[in-house]
Amino acid sequence: MKATDRAVETGIQMQAMSTSVMCQGLDREAHERLFCISSVQHIPAKTAIYFEGDLPERLFEVLEGVVKLYQMTLDGHRQITGFAYPGQVFGLGWNGTCPTTAEALTSSRLCSYPLAKLERIAVELPTFGVRLFRMISAELVAAHGHMLLLGRKSAIQKMASFLLALSHRNLEQGADPDQLHLPMTRTDIADYLGLTIETVSRTITLLCRMGVIALPQRHDPTILNILLLMQMAEGERSDFRPRCSWQSSL
Amino acid sequence: MKATDRAVETGIQMQAMSTSVMCQGLDREAHERLFCISSVQHIPAKTAIYFEGDLPERLFEVLEGVVKLYQMTLDGHRQITGFAYPGQVFGLGWNGTCPTTAEALTSSRLCSYPLAKLERIAVELPTFGVRLFRMISAELVAAHGHMLLLGRKSAIQKMASFLLALSHRNLEQGADPDQLHLPMTRTDIADYLGLTIETVSRTITLLCRMGVIALPQRHDPTILNILLLMQMAEGERSDFRPRCSWQSSL
DNA sequence: CGATCCTTTGAGAGGTCTCAATTCGCGTGG
DNA sequence: CCACGCGAATTGAGACCTCTCAAAGGATCG
Numbered sequence: 043m044k045a046t047d048r049a050v051e052t053g054i055q056m057q058a059m060s061t062s063v064m065c066q067g068l069d070r071e072a073h074e075r076l077f078c079i080s081s082v083q084h085i086p087a088k089t090a091i092y093f094e095g096d097l098p099e100r101l102f103e104v105l106e107g108v109v110k111l112y113q114m115t116l117d118g119h120r121q122i123t124g125f126a127y128p129g130q131v132f133g134l135g136w137n138g139t140c141p142t143t144a145e146a147l148t149s150s151r152l153c154s155y156p157l158a159k160l161e162r163i164a165v166e167l168p169t170f171g172v173r174l175f176r177m178i179s180a181e182l183v184a185a186h187g188h189m190l191l192l193g194r195k196s197a198i199q200k201m202a203s204f205l206l207a208l209s210h211r212n213l214e215q216g217a218d219p220d221q222l223h224l225p226m227t228r229t230d231i232a233d234y235l236g237l238t239i240e241t242v243s244r245t246i247t248l249l250c251r252m253g254v255i256a257l258p259q260r261h262d263p264t265i266l267n268i269l270l271l272m273q274m275a276e277g278e279r280s281d282f283r284p285r286c287s288w289q290s291s292l
Numbered sequence: 293m294k295a296t297d298r299a300v301e302t303g304i305q306m307q308a309m310s311t312s313v314m315c316q317g318l319d320r321e322a323h324e325r326l327f328c329i330s331s332v333q334h335i336p337a338k339t340a341i342y343f344e345g346d347l348p349e350r351l352f353e354v355l356e357g358v359v360k361l362y363q364m365t366l367d368g369h370r371q372i373t374g375f376a377y378p379g380q381v382f383g384l385g386w387n388g389t390c391p392t393t394a395e396a397l398t399s400s401r402l403c404s405y406p407l408a409k410l411e412r413i414a415v416e417l418p419t420f421g422v423r424l425f426r427m428i429s430a431e432l433v434a435a436h437g438h439m440l441l442l443g444r445k446s447a448i449q450k451m452a453s454f455l456l457a458l459s460h461r462n463l464e465q466g467a468d469p470d471q472l473h474l475p476m477t478r479t480d481i482a483d484y485l486g487l488t489i490e491t492v493s494r495t496i497t498l499l500c501r502m503g504v505i506a507l508p509q510r511h512d513p514t515i516l517n518i519l520l521l522m523q524m525a526e527g528e529r530s531d532f533r534p535r536c537s538w539q540s541s542l
Numbered sequence: 543c544g545a546t547c548c549t550t551t552g553a554g555a556g557g558t559c560t561c562a563a564t565t566c567g568c569g570t571g572g
Numbered sequence: 573c574c575a576c577g578c579g580a581a582t583t584g585a586g587a588c589c590t591c592t593c594a595a596a597g598g599a600t601c602g
Contacts, residue, residue: 113436117527119444123436135432142436164425165418171425172415178428182385185435186363186373186392192442193486194369197590228549236443238591243550260549260599277367447558478581488559493582510567510581 062153063129064103064173072167079159084151091144091152098136100154104128107150108225111142112233122234124184125226127211133157134178148225192236195277200235201245202275205255209265220265249274312403313379314353314423322417329409334401341394341402348386350404354378357400358475361392362483372484374434375476377461383407384428398475442486445527450485451495452525455505459515470515499524 065073082105085091091102094113102109109126123142126132132144133154164171191203205222213219224231232239246263249255254271256264265271315323332355335341341352344363352359359376373392376382382394383404414421441453455472463469474481482489496513499505504521506514515521 113440115440115444115527119527121440121443123439135429135436137426137430137433141433161422165422168415168418168421171418171421172411175414175421175425175428176387178425178432179385180387182428182432182435183387183391185432185439186385189373189435189439189442190363190365190371192439193371193483194365227547233443239549240551240592241590244590247550277365277369489581490560490583491558494558497582 062103062105063131064153064155068170068173072163072170075163075167076155076170079155079163080153081155082151082153084149085146087146087149089146091146092133092140094140094143096140098133098140098157100156101131101133101160102126102144103131103153105151105153107152108147109144109150109152110147110226110230110234111144113142120233121236122230123188124181125234131177134174135181147230197235197237197241197245198248198274199277200237201242201249202254202271204231204235205249205263205265206268206271206275209268220268222263222265224261224263312353312355313381314403314405318420318423322413322420325413325417326405326420329405329413330403331405332401332403335396335399337396337399339396341396342383342390344390344393346390348383348390348407350406351381351383351410352376352394353381353403355401355403357402358397359394359400359402360397360476360480360484361394363392370483371486372480373438374431375484379465381427384424385431397480447485447487447491447495448498448524449527450487451492451499452504452521454481454485455499455513455515456518456521456525459518470518472513472515474511474513 062076065076068076085107091109092098104126106128109132110122111124111126111132112120112122114120124132125147126144133140135141160174164174191200195203208222208224209219212222226234228239228242231237232242235242237245246255246257249271250257252270254265254267254274256266258264312326315326318326335357341359342348354376356378359382360372361374361376361382362370362372364370374382375397376394383390385391410424414424441450445453458472458474459469462472476484478489478492481487482492485492487495496505496507499521500507502520504515504517504524506516508514
């Protein structure tokens with residue numbers, strides 16, 4: 043590699059860092075310290091990044107691609123706890139060992155930071171520590187929401203919620219909220235929603251027949267009626283009061 | 293209240309603080325600063341502490357009693373995301389608003405800290421910030437584990453896992469791991485495990501008939517065969533390999 | 543163009559839910 | 573002290589949703 047190439051590469055990397063969610067809003071010092079300990083790597087599709095039970099070593103940010111995080115039961119069932127898209131962080135939230143396996147869904151580009159050095163930065167630059175805390179808080183909120191989906195929603199509600207979440211993500215990214223893309227297989231969707239692959243397939247077919255979505259390509263559904271989709275995600279009856287006063291004796 | 297009473301009360305409170313999980317292992321300065329912003333309160337049973345959607349204001353630690361945390365779907369279903377026992381903290385992990393409602397299951401004594409002041413302490417005393425981070429990490433790990441239970445376990449597996457978790461908690465607390473106590477109703481258990489009240493009841497009856505547990509009192513099961521219970525929690529087949537090499541193309 | 547994996551679709555079984563009735567436990571008041 | 577009432581828990585019967593097993597239809601890639 044020539045010197046000019048290295049310079050170009052560093053330039054690309056610095057650009058990646060400045061757009062990184064890890065760095066946004068941080069002062070110059072934090073920014074530079076993060077850059078110094080960061081490293082960018084390419085991961086081919088279907089490759090594990092770390093395993094459930096490993097000792098956590100690095101924090102990852104997705105630059106390109108999608109990563110799935112999952113846990114296994116001892117009898118061989120799998121539960122995907124989340125998908126990490128570009129701009130999202132994973133590898134946070136361990137308790138001794140990694141609770142999940144991380145595996146690249148598609149060919150991905152990741153930026154990673156050694157946890158030990160990250161902790162030192164967090165200790166020395168409290169604003170960065172607060173940022174890390176915000177990130178893991180967001181993950182916990184998402185986890186709580188997903189627990190509600192897994193425990194209390196029907197197959198159609200789960201599927202509708204999933205599609206709406208993807209739509210919402212598109213909106214945030216400035217993409218068309220109706221043109222979705224599913225980089226994961228039906229098996230992955232099933233393991234994320236707590237269903238079987240057949241039920242996922244049948245539910246998608248059902249949504250198509252109802253005219254709520256279209257499916258020109260198997261991995262690229264289009265939302266045709268987002269209002270109906272939202273209704274389906276929430277369930278039938280909407281005669282619900284915001285405050286649960288019948289529960290509380292207040 | 294007389295001065296001596298106040299002194300006694302303060303003594304009790306300081307004792308509570310020194311045994312508090314929030315304080316364990318912290319230096320004298322952090323300890324004292326926490327004590328200054330802390331307040332202890334009693335909450336009667338079935339009383340909400342905060343509501344889903346509220347602006348988070350305080351972090352709570354359970355001193356006595358049990359608190360349940362839950363979310364509602366728009367069609368009126370409930371998912372309990374966790375129970376907080378003495379020595380456990382809740383109110384951490386928000387993203388704008390509280391993701392869950394917190395409600396005292398039994399008459400409880402709580403110690404709470406204003407979040408704003410807590411953040412200041414975390415910024416000024418990084419070791420405390422790290423401690424907060426560890427706490428929320430543990431919550432995230434628990435949430436992931438519960439997602440696996442909700443999405444991929446049968447009614448018996450869920451019930452067995454629940455009882456084992458309580459048993460494990462007893463063990464940590466130095467109590468008899470076989471003598472359990474369920475302060476929550478069957479409805480609460482159902483909403484925690486993603487089942488109906490009837491299925492919970494039937495599953496408990498089944499476990500009794502199999503001789504895995506006994507039920508002298510409705511809220512106080514006894515584990516008779518913990519090995520079998522562990523087997524049931526994990527599922528039938530145990531021909532499972534620790535590393536998921538069939539998934540990864542490594 | 544065959545091989546393989548992913549996906550769809552069907553039929554049937556099974557687990558969990560729903561609805562309903564009964565029993566149990568406990569506090570209240572006669 | 574006992575009868576009563578109410579909520580919680582248990583139990584039963586049947587329906588329904590989802591899973592399981594099986595086969596066929598597509599997509600992709602060498």
